[in-house]
Amino acid sequence: MKRHFSYVLAASLSLLASEAPALAQGASAKAGNGGPPNVSILPYPDPVFKGIIGRTTEDSKPDFPQPVKAPEGAPNILVILTDDVGFGASATFGGPVPTPSLEALAAQGLKYNAFNTTALCSPTRAALITGRDQHTVHTGIIMERSLGYPGYDSLMPKSAGTVAEILRGNGYSTAWFGKNHNVPAWQSSADGPFDLWPTGLGFDYFYGFIGGDTDQWDPTVFENTSPVEPKEKLTGAAKANYNLDADLADQAIHWIEQQHALAPNKPFFAYYAPGASHAPHHVPKEWIAKFKGQFDQGWDKLREETFARQKKLGIIPQDAILTPRPANMPAWDSLDAKHKELFSHMAEIYAAFLAYDDYNIGRVIESLKQEGLSDNTLVIFIEGDNGGSAEGTLQGTANEIAVLGNGAKESFDYLYSIKDELGGPLHYNHMPVPWSWAFDTPFQWTKRYASHFGGVRNGMVMSWPGHIKDVGGLREQFHYVTDILPTILEAAKVQAPETINGVKQLPFDGISMAYTWDDAKAASHRVTQLFEMFGNRGIYHDGWMASTTPLVFAWEPEPKGITPESFNWELYDLHKDFSQGADLAKAMPEKLKQMEELWWAEAGRNNALPLVLSPQATLAAVFQKPSLTRGRSHFVYHQGTVRIPEGTAPTVKNTSYTITAKLNVPEQGAEGVVVTQGGRFAGWGLVVLDGKPVWAYKNTQQPNDGIRLNGPNKLTPGDHVVSVEFAYDGKKGEFGKGGVYVLKVDGAEVAKTTISRTVPFIYSVDETLDIGDDRGTPILEDYADRMPFKYNGGIAEVDIDLQGGNAAAAVPDIDGK
Template sequence: MDSNDGYRRDTGRQILPIPPETYPGTILYDAKDPDATFPPIRPLRPPAGAPNVLIVLLDDVGFGASSTFGGPVATPTAERLAGGGLKYTRFHTTALCSPTRAALLTGRNHHRVGMGGITEMATSSPGYTSVRPDTCAPLAEILTLNGYSSAHVGKCHEVPIWETSPVGPFDRWPSPGNGFEYFYGFVGGETDQWYPTLHEGTRRVEPWGTPEEGYHLTEDLADRAISWVRQQKALAPDKPFFLYFAPGATHAPHHVPEEWADKYRGRFDDGWDALRERTFARQKELGVVPADAELTRRHEVIPAWEDMDEALLPVLRRQMENYAGFLEHTDHQVGRVVDAIDEIGALDDTLVFYIIGDNGASAEGTLQGTFNELISLNGMAEIETPEFLTSQLDKLGGPESSPHYAVGWAHAMDTPYQWTKQVASHWGGTRNGTVVHWPHGFAARGELRHQFHHVIDVLPTVLAAAGIPAPTTVKGVRQDPIDGVDMAYTFPDGAAPDRHVTQYFEMFGNRGIYHRGWTAVTKHRTPWQTVDAAGVAFDDDVWELYDCTTDWTQARDLSGDHPDRLHEMQRLFLIEATRNSVFPLDDRMFERVLPQISGKPSLAPGKRQVLLPGMGGLLEMHIVNWRNRSWSLTAQVDVPEDPAAGAKGVILTLGGHAGGWAFYFKDGRPTFCYNLFGLERTHVRAEQPAPPGTHQVRVEFAYDGGGLGKGGTITLFTDGRPVGAGRLERTEPIGFGYEFTDVGRDGQSTVTPDYPRGDNAFTGRIHWVRIDVGDDDHSHLVDPGDVVRVAMYRQ
């Protein structure tokens, strides 16, 4: 019997939960009998010597961004950990958010756990469902069932989208479904750093303050992580912890306090091409690329700095300054968590994986970048002229913006490699610098490791470090084999031969295969060219071949010199793709978003939806689609009797400061506001206050028709009688973003300054709210490219 487990049977910990053992002795009648003794109850603990585990996963950070790996952005926390540990220069991800996270937490290749793309683009094909099979228990569940405490703080983008509403189900949320005991963060691909959509467990919670009061999401997440760690060690000092800290930064929108961006003023004035050259030279000095490595070329679809509009240059420079500040700020918050672990005396006993990016840098910000990503996502990029962007320059990165930088900066952040996030064929999409720190686990300090590894290797490394075997069954379900390999062989020996010798890559048809120092790859699609951009059949894709033993950066295509080897590698890709449920290859974009084509459940079908008081935490995808058509919103309310106070406050809103609409009372009068991307707000107000008593108030929008994003007439009604009217000249055709919708209040950034943030709940009583949409739907005219951009931005 394991001395740590009390009555639990010693099964080698391969059956989880560890089965209890019944007491084998004689049960006596009287507890006072001297022989009526039993072994003491001992709480479940991991094997002796099991370390604490901290996994840090940043978002959308390219290999060439951090100073730790030669980039221009100071990352002192990563450098500190690397100085006391190891830097891995050939560590790889999947090229996209949800797949990397699913692979990290399961130790299996992303298609094998149903995550062949982001959750928003799930299909019913086995490798793409976004539903993790029960045969692949995640790391948190394994560790928790072995006696660890566990917490996930930050971003979770692994929940199937049809399970993200307040009614769940919650069996694939971080807690309880993915095995974490505690979760604090956001569910989805992105959120506003100033006004985030937050959950604690499965319960929606509010940020503690406003941007004006000093609130910022990454700082809040660090505070929560620190509090959790301190509590664990204070109350259960003998119990190791597993903390997964995934802040969601530096994904767009690039939000950071201005002083952090100001630290980089003037550093990027000469543009992205010059930045690539400087970064490459530093990378050679640090040894994170060999001295004989070649800087890959910039592809023609990525504009040269010298070809950019002169009027845009101040904006482009500030975009990069803002992003750099965002990344350094994020590393600083990671440092606060590391410091807290150190202060309680636990850092030396903590195995830290600091993975600097879940994929390459994001090229989803258009060729010129954006001040408000919703504008370009809705197909209205013409609004963001150089003059407009320049006029908003002082607000970039602040609460009034939702910015993303230009493609050229993303390419520079992936120096020295080709391409960016989404491009699984080339290292620019999949190679992410990683630091491992474990003072009590290995003696090496400040050394480089060049062995080939992949994010699926983290789970087996953690289990081996803890002395915990991979389980054969979890909760009665037989487990699939783990795909990753234990990285511990590299800890003492930088010259140890690679053990991860074969790895496939695939994302939206971009695909590749690595095998014993060679890669065969083909780029099928360019990230910012979303629909019908591939323009080529899979069989007509041009494959490239690289000898990575002599060509570190994939700069010299040898496909013409070694056709036989290329064919061998292509066959190997077919074998690995078949084994991992990659087929059928799917380069569809628009179709995968649509439930009626993709086969995933629809979130808000039909033409009518009734919302009740107390409902909240709804995302835009949970509301019936009212765009590009006529619609109405009706609410039955009780107006309070107090004539001095009158009725005020929110009935229902959708969106926030960056775009949305609100139906509310102000000074007793029903009012509707339409906020077009923060650029213009149209208010329509009832002529007279509504009298005390029970009333039906309604807003009707009569769509002009004739296409997408058109205008229409707004009419307000009280008890069926028109009480106010106005016009919208244009509307948004695709989406308002990611803020919560709540019945009876506006819980995040406000759609309009007509009511305050926070204290804006309706002062009367709401019986129900009903949304009805008309038959004059023009959504079939939506540009598929715009729909895809919305989906891809949110990952």
């Protein structure tokens, strides 16, 4: 039944009136006065000259403008946000993975067991840094899935200034380290614009990656807005053992030390968001070895063990219910010995990755102590931006992008054969779904499902010595990720501005959590909260939760013709049912109806309409959103043009094309990469090896899953034209079909072959199109030890011609299929 919004709003008013103050939450954002008194404009107005101006300096009095200073005693602030960590993963919240850094913070601060995120990456991060509902700031979905509606277009508005903008305008230094998944896909290249990059959002400094995930061994890293190659200056063991997770900690420590040395009286705000433990699960072997045998009991037993620990630690109530395993997940005992061996090892790798990340976070926290800053630093550690990820399929994967993004197949025998390589640089691995479900203990469902706590409940710790006195305590008030920003402002004694750069600011949806620091029994100040993701909906109100029943898991095919009525609703009394284990929908239909109507009212109020019912519903928008390439069929690039993201590069997929390179071969002979896109896990490249032209195309990293064309003769010194022609077999609208490749030198055919299938949608999340060398991972292992394998001659230009036009195939995302 279709509902008109005005009717829905009216229908829900009685519930709001009787159980107020549900919607009075945004008004409490202003927490104190910072900077000049009673000034709510950022940047602050230019100071009035208070000196004297005479005819000369002899009869004048100077008055030099002074920089804005933070309020007296304002703390340093460190916000830590990890990735894809379920509530029941870390030992701090009863899980099996030791997290001593998180545990140490909890011991000197507070644990929160009712803190909630959005169920997916970009929305959580947008809500965190703006203090507004993710739909209000146009990020109800991840960047790659953006739609042409205000709640989903991925363009965070200027009326939603970030915590960094506010703090920097009030005398703070600001920095962001790690993951940024909040740049619209078409703005992620060197062409910008950069106003939605971290440095355009109030951060003085950014070191990290743009997108849903990155290779931890060979990452795509940006410093501010420029690509950098962190391994370029390393040699020997340092280069061989490089891992981004450790590098991020090094960079954050250096920035903190430098900031403190240069301006010891100036507070800082650091946002530390590592890629762990999102796939790929890349971690040093010695860390994997620490967990050998620790998951041999399987996911069913692990969940029971975690549940018992959570009760013993008091993390969950004694009457909490352990929700059952879904019927479409296999019981551990139903597996044979080889499956158990492989799957338990995949869990060991994930646990090692999370533990390694906790270790590196601990190094950052230790640096605060070394600098004498820890006593005046508020640390907010959110363990996960959503629940555990269900994107690993039922058997795990050695190439998450190919399997989830392109539908590539991996046999169990293949996965078992490369078991000991998983976690290393040769694979892009993820674990089986049931482990993620187990790491979400005691809740139902996983990441992507905003309807249930398995998708949105994350452990959180706050520590601020001397200000949080109930050290080691537990807080059970219901809160949401938007509440972090107002908490920070209250701690810093900084006023929420009414305008930033002349733009009137939206009110905060968040509520300061500082009231919880001194009163464990205080009633929750958050009364109502909307949840929504891909048709899966939830509404919290005054201790009750209504949730739609998800239709499928992430790895399952979606039903066609989904409508709002396709979803059933469940009802939970959270006063008595911590884990959503006892559905009261049939027993209390009137209460459920009120909650459902409240969801529609809150959706209208928070910009969440129209309802996005399915990830597949977003695919048509690929032809509507802005693009640097749509409508173009001819592209010309020059030597040294590198790090062009896939979203802003020509789409040589599902079409015929020709790639032509005009080369100069030096007297000593040619060697190096001419042009490449993607890398080890999927992509293509034109390379010169031992003087001979080579064309390579890879669907995955699996043996023989692609083609290689070798020119028989070395290129002679001088100018040459080397081209690759591809005749696509598929018709318009057919994806991933094969075709015929022809390699030519100076117009003459030198090699030809047929390929049975090609990549239909996406080569990589983080790898790029590069001219003249290869950034990231290699297309061919022949030159893996010589990366970036720069071409040693001249490249006048590389032309890419798309015979079918730039079809801009719909690209599935890798963070919430």
